[in-house]
Amino acid sequence: MSRKPHKRNRCQHKCNNTPGNYTCSCKDGWHLVDSYKCVKIEVVDHRIKKVAIVAIIATCVGLGVLLAATWWLYKVIRRRIKHKREEFFRRNGGLLLRQQVSSSQGTVETIKLFTTKELEKATDRYNVDRIVGQGGQGTVYKGMLTGGRIVAVKKSRIEDESKLKHFINEVVILSQINHRNIVKLHGCCLQTEIPLPVYEFIPNGTLMQYIHEENEFFSLTWNVRLHVATEVAGALYYLHCVASNPIYHRDIKSTNILLDDKYRAKVADFGISKSISIDQTHLTTRVQGTVGYLDPEYFQSSQFTDKSDVYSFGVVLVELLTGHKPILAARLDDEARSLATLFLSAMEENRLLDIIDSRISNEGKKEEMIAFANIAYRCLNLNGRRRPTMKQVVVALESIRNAHESPCAQQNYEEVEYGKHELHTPWESDFTSSSVSSTVYHSLSVDIQPLMKNQ
Structure with a gap:
């Protein structure tokens, strides 16, 4: 049997025989590569350093490009956000707001x-x-x-x-x-x-919640109702007569009257309010407001006056007095109708006690509630010109409240009377009497027939 020729090994330095094969190794100071080649260690280190330098440079360049791209993207996003905010500012009326503020001649606060x-x-x-x-x-x-x-x-x-x-x-x-x-x-x-x-x-919610929902923590007493009514009337008087230009609220209702931490009234929601010039007597607008509080005269003519706010306030007074919602639910024996209609009918038929809120019926004096009801009745006059001004309403409500809080005034409080004919006549002039009882009597009574019979 013939032998295979022996292949020469490829080791550059040393060859180490093994059974059927061999391995290569290098002299000191040299490094084996590719199983048989020997390279000086200095050369290997140089190559490693070169590769490392190239890798570092590539990494730095890559990071630089990434940072530059990130910075560019950041600037683009910032520009877009800024542009979007400017667009929102314009769309949200910022320019118009600035114009109106600048044209207000210093009446508008910063x-x-x-x-x-x-x-x-x-x-x-x-x-x-x-x-x-x-x-x-x-x-x-x-x-x-x-x-x-x-x-x-x-x-x-x-x-x-x-x-x-x-x-x-x-x-x-x-x-x-x-x-x-x-x-x-x-x-x-x-x-x-x-x-x-x-x-x-404003922490304590809306007046509507306290009138129409039970609250175990706070009771809407007759005294509180008097205070709230007087405060809201004062706010409306301010809007109509004291503000630099008369302002019509146009959406007075119990949900737009808030109560603060001391249960003081705060009138809110001026989204459809209008500021008018002093010489204007009305606004002609598309009818807006809340059903149950809308002035019927405004609904028919589209002309809103200060007396339209007075009508809406009259409905709030009736809410406070009766505890009913402005739109009543239909009953089996009666059609659904507004609280204003129910109240006017009760007043004309001498049935006021039948609709007074049971939670306050035993708290206040009968005369106080009659006087309060008379104010509401006048505010709800279908003829706007015959309704009182808010100044007259404020004076009348303050008189009732003062009489309620003053024992001396209560002793002299005369029974308030009215007649159907008188209730449809305009209030004569602003109240000037210094006496609480005479002020209320002068403003709310006539000599025809009493609202209620003596009991």
């Missing part, structure tokens, strides 16, 4: 424009736990500003441009107002898709 970050921080990114009110118009969040001030941030549901006009209008109107019984506007944010007004925080 309006703080909040940033989106400020309000997100204040409301904990609009946490659901911060929601204090929800409705068809939007959601209200409780927030805390950096300085510790508690505010209410309103996220409205704006579906069309008219709602934006309402928002702008409310900001302009409220910036002209400074009254303890009108909710204060701290500022707004126009950098979001939906403009965000920021109000003072």
Whole structure:
């Protein structure tokens, strides 16, 4: 048997025989590569360093490109965000707001424009736990500003441009107002898709909740109702007669009357309010408002006057007196109708006691409730010109409240009387009597027949 020829090994330095094979190794100072080649260690280190340098340079270049791309993208996003915010600012009426503020000739206070970050921080990114009110118009969040001030941030549901006009209008109107019984506007944010007004925080909800819902923590007593009615009347008198330009609220109702921490009234929601020139007597507008509170005369003519606010306030007075909602549910023996209609019928038929809220029927004097009812009756006169002014209403309500709180005045309080014919005549002039009892009697009584028989 012939042998295979022996193949020469390829080792450059040393060859180590093994059974049927061999391995290579190198002399000191050399490094084996590719199983048989020997390379000086200095060369290997040089190559490694070269590869490392190339890798480092490539990594630096890559990082530089990545950082440059990231910076460019950041700048692009910032420009887009800025552009978007400017677009929101214009769309949300910022330019119109500036124009109206500048044309107000100093009557409008400086309006703080909040940033989106400020309000997100204040409301904990609009946490659901911060929601204090929800409705068809939007959601209200409780927030805390950096300085510790508690505010209410309103996220409205704006579906069309008219709602934006309402928002702008409310900001302009409220910036002209400074009254303890009108909710204060701290500022707004126009950098979001939906403009965000920021109000003072009113903690105790709406008057409607206390009239129509049971509350175990607070009772709407007759005394509280007198105070609330007087405070709201004072706020409306301020709007009509004291503000730099007369303001018609146009949506007075119990849900737009808030109660603060001391249960003082705060008139809110000026979205459809209008500021008019002093020489104007009315506004001709598309009919807006809430069913049950709308002035029938305004509904028919589309002409809104200060007496239209008086009518709506009259409905609130009846709510306070009766505890009924402005629109009554249909009964089996009766058709559904407004609270105003029910009240007017009860007054004309001498059935006032039948509709007074049972929660207060035993609290106040009969004469006080009769006087209160007379004010409401006059406010609800179908002829707007025969309704009282808010100044007259304020004086009458303050007289009742003073009589309620003063034992001396209560002793001399005369029974208030009225006649159907007199209730449809205008109030003569502003009250001037210094006597509480004579003031109420002069403004609310006649000599025809009593509202109720002596019992």
